Amino acid sequence: MRIEGKTSLSELRTDPITGHQVLIAEDRAGRPNDFASPESASGDQAECPFCAGHESLTPEPLLETAGASGQWQVRVVPNKFPAVSLGQQEFAQPTISTLGMLPQSPDGAHEVFIESPRHIQDITELSIAELTLVLQAYRERLRFWSTDERIHHATIFKNVGVAAGASLEHIHSQLLALPEIPPVMATELQHSQRYFEENKTCVFCQLLEEELTHRERLVVDADSFVAFCAYAGRQPYETWILPRKHSASFEHLSDADMEPLAEILRQVVERLQAQLSPLSYNLILHTAPFHKRHADAYHWHFELVPRSTTSAGFEWGTGMFINPLAPERAAARLVVSG
Amino acid sequence: MRIEGKTSLSELRTDPITGHQVLIAEDRAGRPNDFASPESASGDQAECPFCAGHESLTPEPLLETAGASGQWQVRVVPNKFPAVSLGQQEFAQPTISTLGMLPQSPDGAHEVFIESPRHIQDITELSIAELTLVLQAYRERLRFWSTDERIHHATIFKNVGVAAGASLEHIHSQLLALPEIPPVMATELQHSQRYFEENKTCVFCQLLEEELTHRERLVVDADSFVAFCAYAGRQPYETWILPRKHSASFEHLSDADMEPLAEILRQVVERLQAQLSPLSYNLILHTAPFHKRHADAYHWHFELVPRSTTSAGFEWGTGMFINPLAPERAAARLVVSG
Numbered sequence: 180m181r182i183e184g185k186t187s188l189s190e191l192r193t194d195p196i197t198g199h200q201v202l203i204a205e206d207r208a209g210r211p212n213d214f215a216s217p218e219s220a221s222g223d224q225a226e227c228p229f230c231a232g233h234e235s236l237t238p239e240p241l242l243e244t245a246g247a248s249g250q251w252q253v254r255v256v257p258n259k260f261p262a263v264s265l266g267q268q269e270f271a272q273p274t275i276s277t278l279g280m281l282p283q284s285p286d287g288a289h290e291v292f293i294e295s296p297r298h299i300q301d302i303t304e305l306s307i308a309e310l311t312l313v314l315q316a317y318r319e320r321l322r323f324w325s326t327d328e329r330i331h332h333a334t335i336f337k338n339v340g341v342a343a344g345a346s347l348e349h350i351h352s353q354l355l356a357l358p359e360i361p362p363v364m365a366t367e368l369q370h371s372q373r374y375f376e377e378n379k380t381c382v383f384c385q386l387l388e389e390e391l392t393h394r395e396r397l398v399v400d401a402d403s404f405v406a407f408c409a410y411a412g413r414q415p416y417e418t419w420i421l422p423r424k425h426s427a428s429f430e431h432l433s434d435a436d437m438e439p440l441a442e443i444l445r446q447v448v449e450r451l452q453a454q455l456s457p458l459s460y461n462l463i464l465h466t467a468p469f470h471k472r473h474a475d476a477y478h479w480h481f482e483l484v485p486r487s488t489t490s491a492g493f494e495w496g497t498g499m500f501i502n503p504l505a506p507e508r509a510a511a512r513l514v515v516s517g
Numbered sequence: 518m519r520i521e522g523k524t525s526l527s528e529l530r531t532d533p534i535t536g537h538q539v540l541i542a543e544d545r546a547g548r549p550n551d552f553a554s555p556e557s558a559s560g561d562q563a564e565c566p567f568c569a570g571h572e573s574l575t576p577e578p579l580l581e582t583a584g585a586s587g588q589w590q591v592r593v594v595p596n597k598f599p600a601v602s603l604g605q606q607e608f609a610q611p612t613i614s615t616l617g618m619l620p621q622s623p624d625g626a627h628e629v630f631i632e633s634p635r636h637i638q639d640i641t642e643l644s645i646a647e648l649t650l651v652l653q654a655y656r657e658r659l660r661f662w663s664t665d666e667r668i669h670h671a672t673i674f675k676n677v678g679v680a681a682g683a684s685l686e687h688i689h690s691q692l693l694a695l696p697e698i699p700p701v702m703a704t705e706l707q708h709s710q711r712y713f714e715e716n717k718t719c720v721f722c723q724l725l726e727e728e729l730t731h732r733e734r735l736v737v738d739a740d741s742f743v744a745f746c747a748y749a750g751r752q753p754y755e756t757w758i759l760p761r762k763h764s765a766s767f768e769h770l771s772d773a774d775m776e777p778l779a780e781i782l783r784q785v786v787e788r789l790q791a792q793l794s795p796l797s798y799n800l801i802l803h804t805a806p807f808h809k810r811h812a813d814a815y816h817w818h819f820e821l822v823p824r825s826t827t828s829a830g831f832e833w834g835t836g837m838f839i840n841p842l843a844p845e846r847a848a849a850r851l852v853v854s855g
Contacts, residue, residue, distance in 0.1 A: 188843040194749035196708050196720055197701070200837040201749040208841040262831065262839050276727055278712075278720065280748055336830025344829025355831065362836030363535070370534050374616075382534055382616065389614055410618050411532035411539040463834035484833055491682025492674025493600065493693065495822055496801040498700030499538040501600050503546040505526040 190282035191263075200362060202262050202285050210260035212346045224298045228259075229349035231296035241290060242319060244312050252309060253316045254293040255354075263287030263357065265329065288324065288356040292316055292335075293349070300348050301339055301458070303448050310441035313352070317464065318437075321430040324356045325469040332360045332468045335429075340459025342486040352462075360468055367465065368473055375476035383478030384425050396510045398450065403436055404443045408506035408513070414488060415504035416454060416513065418447055420481040427467035427477040444481070450513045451485055460485045528620035529601075538700060540600050540623050548598035550684045562636045566597075567687035569634035579628060580657060582650050590647060591654045592631040593692075601625030601695065603667065626662065626694040630654055630673075631687070638686050639677055639796070641786050648779035655690070655802065656775075659768040662694045663807040670698045670806045678797025680824045690800075698806055705803065706811055713814035721816030722763050734848045736788065741774055742781045746844035746851070752826060753842035754792060754851065756785055758819040765805035765815040782819070788851045789823055798823045 187205035194201070211228065228236035237256040246252025263285045294313045295305060302310055317335050324330045337352040338345040360368065374382035390396055390407045398418055399406040409417045420443055422436070432440070444462075452458045461484045467477040494500055525543035532539070549566065566574035575594040584590025601623045632651045633643060640648055655673050662668045675690040676683040698706065712720035728734055728745045736756055737744040747755045758781055760774070770778070782800075790796045804817040832838055 188846070190843075192749040194747070195712075196705055196724070197749070198704050198708060199749050199751055201751055202837060202839045203843050204839050205841055205843055205846075207839065278723060278727065280727075334831075334834040336834045338829045342827065344827040344831075353830065355835065357835075361834075363834060366536050366836075367534055370536060374533075386534070386616060389616065389618075409532070411530040411535070411537050413537055413539055461830040461833050463830055465834075482833075489680065489682040490828065491676045492691065492799040492801055493672075493682075495799050495820075496672040496674045496699075496701060496803075497693065497695075498704075499540060501540045501542050501545065503543055505528075505541050505543055508526070508543075 189285055191285040192280070192282050195278040195280055198362075203282075204262050204285070207260045207262065210346060213348045227298055227347070227349050229291075229293045229347065229351060230298050237291075237293070241323075242316055244316055246296070246309070246312070250296055252296065253312045254296075255316055255320055256291050256293065258289040258291050258353065261289035263289055263355065286358045287330070288354070290320060290354040290356075292320075292352040292354070294352065295350050298348075299350050301350065301448065301452075302445055303452065304350070305445075307438060307441050307445065310445060311437045314432075314437050314440055314444075317352070317354075318430055318432055320354050321428075321466065324354075325428075325430055327356075328470075329358055330356045330469060332357050332364055333466070334361065334364070335464040335466075337460075337462040339462070340457060340486070342459035343461050345459075364465065364468070368468070368477060371476045371478075372473065381425050381476060381478050383421060383480065387421055387423065395507045398510055398513045399443050399446055401439060401443050403439045406443055406447050408510040409482070410506060412502055412506045412509070413500040414484050414486060415502060416451055416485045416487075416509045417502075417506070418451070418483045418513070420444065420447060420483065421478060422480075425478060427474045427479060428469075429464060429466040429479045447483060447513075451483070454509075454512055455485055455487060458485060459487075527623055529623040530618070530620050533616040533618055536700075541620075542600050542623065545598045545600065548684060551686045552679045552684065565636055565685070565687050567629075567631045567685065567689060568636050575629075575631070579661075580654060582654060584634070584647070584650070588634055590634065591650045592634075593654055593658060594629050594631065596627040596629050596691065599627035601627055601693065624667070624696045626668070626692070628658060628692040628694075630658075630690040630692070632690065633688050636686075637688050639688065639786065639790075640783055641790065642688070643783075645776060645779050645783065648783060649775045651690070652770075652775050652778055652782075655692075656768055656770055658692055659766075659804065662692075663766075663768055665694075666808075667696055668694045668807060670695050670702055671804070672699065672702070673802040673804075675798075675800040677800070678795060678824070680797035681799050683797075702803065702806070706806070706815060709814045709816075710811065719763050719814060719816050721759060721818065725759055725761065733845045736848055736851045737781050737784055739777060739781050741777045744781055744785050746848040747820070748844060750840055750844045750847070751838040752822050752824060753840060754789055754823045754825075754847045755840075755844070756789070756821045756851070758782065758785060758821065759816060760818075763816060765812045765817060766807075767802060767804040767817045770817075785821060785851075789821070792847075792850055793823055793825060796823060797825075 190203045242255040243251045244253040333356040371382045396407040406420045463482045466479040467473045528541045580593040581589045582591040671694040709720045734746040744758045799822045801820045805811045805815040
């Protein structure tokens with residue numbers, strides 16, 4: 180194929196040698212960016228598509244939650260510049276290749292959770308009641324996709340700060356629903372499934388027990404949830420939050436657990452803010468694939484990855500990470516700042 | 518273990534669930550940084566440890582190449598803040614775990630190639646003769662490690678610019694020699710070995726043939742080397758440079774090939790500079806493990822990854838990449854700017 184004259188290309192490609200899965204998504208180059216020059220947090224609220232009063236700048240909502248004032252408090256909309264989407268998609272006729280270089284259609288759904296009508300940036304600016312509404316919206320959208328046979332997995336993630344890849348500063352998260360299980364989840368499932376077969380128990384439950392016994396990486400030990408610094412954290416202060424009780428799927432979380440989850444999440448972010456300023460981070464919800472698979476072996480959790488170091492040739496070349504702060508030392512500092 | 522009071526921790530950890538390999542390297546937190554505040558390229562040559570006249574600021578050289586003037590032109594030294602090192606290492610007594618969370622000693626070698634006595638930043642500021650000396654130094658250090666039975670693989674990489682994770686701006690590369698094959702190389706070897714078994718030919722040779730036939734991603738087509746945009750490039754303008762003739766190991770490169778390699782490398786970087794300003798990139802040398810393994814199936818090459826987008830929750834959560842520029846469009850632009 181020749182690219183000249185073609186409008187935006189949209190394909191999913193898998194490299195035959197490296198195995199990299201790459202979404203070629205030229206449409207996304209046109210999306211708005213508060214941080215067009217790396218260090219300028221513009222925060223131009225007059226143009227923010229997520230602020231109250233600017234609803235016409237986003238597609239029709241998939242979900243709207245009413246807040247205390249009667250105005251919407253959480254608003255879920257399709258991503259206007261989606262990385263993936265459902266339905267017939269045109270893509271370029273592939274070049275004949277014996278290497279299996281056959282681009283796939285980038286199927287899936289890409290949604291945005293606008294987590295407040297106010298132009299704020301982080302969850303510590305939400306009340307516990309407001310953050311609870313956000314978590315309920317996560318659950319509702321996961322429940323929605325869990326019944327769609329075309330979709331096998333969904334990831335919810337949040338980018339806070341330029342260093343974490345945020346393009347808009349107004350508080351929001353994203354949901355990515357995919358017809359295949361993405362590589363990170365496939366690896367976790369493989370390891371947890373193998374552990375389950377060998378030990379007849381969930382590897383995360385075992386990890387929780389060990390972290391609660393040794394306590395050297397423990398950050399918050401609450402009634403229903405536990406937060407600890409990850410044993411092999413990829414960045415300083417990488418923190419995981421798990422439910423104490425075994426549960427593979429976030430969409431099965433009970434109403435009663437919603438507020439305690441909001442509380443521990445807020446507490447962890449507050450403690451991180453006390454150590455890292457400004458705090459940039461990615462928050463990622465890891466939950467089991469849909470359609471009742473892996474229910475015994477997997478355990479949903481949040482991975483919160485503060486972004487203070489830049490990946491370099493070392494990481495790109497080896498696939499390994501360098502973390503200049505021991506997770507035990509990070510946890511000790513987070514406990515003190517609690 | 519309790520971390521309080523312990524001095525710098527240095528361990529290699531593998532997460533039992535995610536499989537992440539992480540070097541906990543607290544010593545590295547103290548290394549010098551030209552870019553302590555993200556956007557300030559200080560360029561304070563008075564303090565640069567790599568400039569001529571400051572040789573006492575680095576360890577004793579492992580290799581010194583004389584330049585035209587009789588002064589050293591390329592100087593290879595042990596990294597003063599190594600991510601890995603050989604020899605008996607103390608590390609904390611691990612917590613008892615049933616999860617195989619047993620930290621390993623971070624064995625290996627970490628070297629720095631100081632590529633000019635002058636305080637310059639990119640290879641386009643080197644003459645072809647000077648860049649040839651750099652490539653010869655790569656080959657010499659790889660030959661050195663290829664005879665060490667403790668070492669199974671070495672990666673050479675270069676970080677140019679803050680966005681690519683550089684901490685010092687003075688032109689340099691790094692070599693990381695490891696007792697195990699790192700994850701990125703393990704995946705490439707697995708795919709190329711399987712292709713070889715099924716097809717009795719090298720997957721990279723086949724890829725070269727296809728790229729040279731279709732030409733849609735071709736950037737430079739020289740006598741001994743070929744450069745093309747990667748089919749599943751992870752970042753806009755990701756470019757690979759391969760020798761035409763099958764060869765698994767960079768250390769077997771002939772003297773006659775050194776200057777042509779310097780030429781194509783410089784040409785590719787010049788073309789990238791014409792498209793991206795400022796150009797930040799990682800250059801990574803992928804070469805086969807030592808001790809004559811994978812000689813038929815693997816094919817050494819450079820991967821040059823310009824860094825213009827920041828990884829975000831999408832990449833950390835899924836392990837997939839989003840590239841907003843089709844590799845075919847990138848190649849068309851690089852050809853025009855040639």
